[in-house]
Amino acid sequence: MQQRHPQDYSALMQIADRPSTTFVRGRGSYLFDEQGNAWLDFVQGWAVNTLGHSHPAISAALCAQSQALINPGPGFYNAPALQLAQRLTALSGLDQVFFANSGAEANEGAIKLARKWGATRRNGAWKIITFHNGFHGRTLATMSATGKPAFEPLFNPKVPGFVKVPYGDLAAVEAVLDAQTAAILLEPIQGEAGVIPASSKFLQGLRALADRAGVLLMLDEVQTGMGRTGSLFCFQHHGIEPDVMTLGKGLGGGVPIAALLAKNAACCFEPGDQGGTFNGNPLVCAAALAVLDELTGATFLPQLQERAGQLRDGLTQLSQRLSLGEVRGEGLLLALELGQLDAGALVAEAFAAGLLLNAPRPHVLRFMPALNLSAAEIDAMLQTLGRLLAQAQQR
Template sequence: MGIATHPFDALMDITARPKTVFVKGEGSWLWDDTGKRYLDFIQGWAVNCLGHSPDVVADALAAQARLLLSPSPAFYNAPSLKLANALVEHSCFDQVFFANSGAEANEGAIKLARKYGALHRNGAYEIITFEGGFHGRTLATMSASGKKAFEPLFEPKVPGFRKALLNDLASVRRLINSKTVAVMLEPIQGEAGVWPATDQFLSELRALTKEHGLLLIVDEIQTGMGRTGKLFHYEHADIEPDIMTLGKGIGGGVPLAALLATEHASCFEHGDQGGTFNGNPLMCAAGLAVLESIAAPAFLKAAVDAGLFLESELQRLSARHGLGEVRGRGLLLALDLKLPMGASILAQAFEAGVLLNSPQPDALRFMPALNVTRDEIGAMIDCLDAILTKVGAARRVA
């Protein structure tokens, strides 16, 4: 029998974590097992779109748990049908496949595109993705990603992913050949440091893919579900992709994801795709509660207003401390630090009871709950302002 020498040792050591155990969350706040409270501007990496433990999700889970947990994906269940129809109603897509994680949804998108190529494009299978992109941690989605740290890992990778440059249409055009079946991208590259594709680029990319008969896949794992001010980010560019993936925010804190496709792109045959827990009623009930909350016009307007306020406060902070640009859209924003001091700022903020994220050493990423308040934004800005003031003073002394 294995014996862990410390309670933390039983978990695989796959990332650096502080020796803190969180036990409770409510809205924008988390509490650890000592009773210390933290203001959370990470929210599970944009997962908790309604904040921690929102009543609508908790109530939906409790009610559904008493009715039906999982009848098997071999049968229909009411919550999955309701959520699928609601997603179709609110989007340009015709069909939905539910999954348990964003990576699984993206894996499904890759498989769907390759199936389409086999059926309609003489076996074409290559998908053009982008440098700096991040699509998940399965072997295929790591291969599709343009993350440098992934390059030496788990070789050999899955072949068939050629990398273009974001916002460079010519770089995409150069990669198109007879083997190409699709182009796949995040509308905003979150993991790379919050680098947006411009609306013009997305529009031109849609035109280019149509010109060549290619599928356009938008990975909206992070940008979807109201994160950038519209229910789905592709709406900003006034385009209609062929395939979209959702994750993170769609479950409001529970493991839920979705692969959406137009009727034209939906070509899976029986046996091609599946999953034991996919579309289970418990998670879909939570997803339906989340979608109904976010899709309300007043909710999205409030989220847009919060995003504009956060952006203006970050710009003010940047000007005060001589930092760089504020990037992103809505409530997915980054502050360019100009110097690799992200880790130091995170540690100081953590001690002060504020949770921040640094996707790159020279940038901070902000992913608060979509219903974050102005007071909570102000408290985070005050904390960050104090830290940057100390950092600046230390640099001047040095």
């Protein structure tokens, strides 16, 4: 057999443009390569590492659980899944949980739940209203639900039944809602679209409309949930409750687990409708319980809110000093509009300078650091970013 060079990446399918670096270690806000070079990480696995890289509480939970029981299979109950479901329902006000392995799979479950609910409780309704520029995942149904223009020509024909309207436009939702509508599905902040928050007025309007029309309001909190926006769930900022909510990313603190939660009235799956070999296995549920223990500690969210204020203030000052654009978002999911500057080029320059940043749009930077990062780490990021932005403006 031919030996491959360790840096020969050709055995991996090319699904992303990645820098030619292999990370071997992570700790808190830092990632390290084989040579020991360090990067300050404000991407954190795409907003998944709630507690930073390799948090000791997650490692300990995985270690202990792996020695006790890894996977009895989805046909049996296990203690961590039960405990996690009980805690998530108590914290969110929703009633029941189905565990999944990714955000896309949780949303796929939400779509199936809405279709079954429409079929059995709303005279065969099957359509779901979703939003322009929304993002819900990369399975065929969740790509179909997604409102990203770049997805439109891909993998056609898509799954039918998604009616897309402009985000924030209540009248547009009202105009398309009909007897065949089963649900409305949206992110409370559109993350991949460049961190576009929904207003409380819009979300409250959707809640009232869904109640009036008798359809489900489903929130995709895969990116915004689990403390990311400064409250445990983003809907808690807006004085509403969804009928269905999905979680992913931060739930396992880097370990792949996601969840579909629903109010009792929306829970209509019967045995055989939904499931999966790995779903709700005790190993990943133990990691999520460790994350929840930290997140629900008395000082965690207050400290996060302080760091969020520091980051927002620092970005605002930077924007004013360099005449850039808007700073927006909530908690530790923030974006900075760069005006004419090329965000992709800036991300590459930041990488070369030992800083990991993300550019969801051509002129927008997104910040999604560990929720427990330090004030000094924010200062260090702002300093590097300020220098790189000033250099970019001089070119």
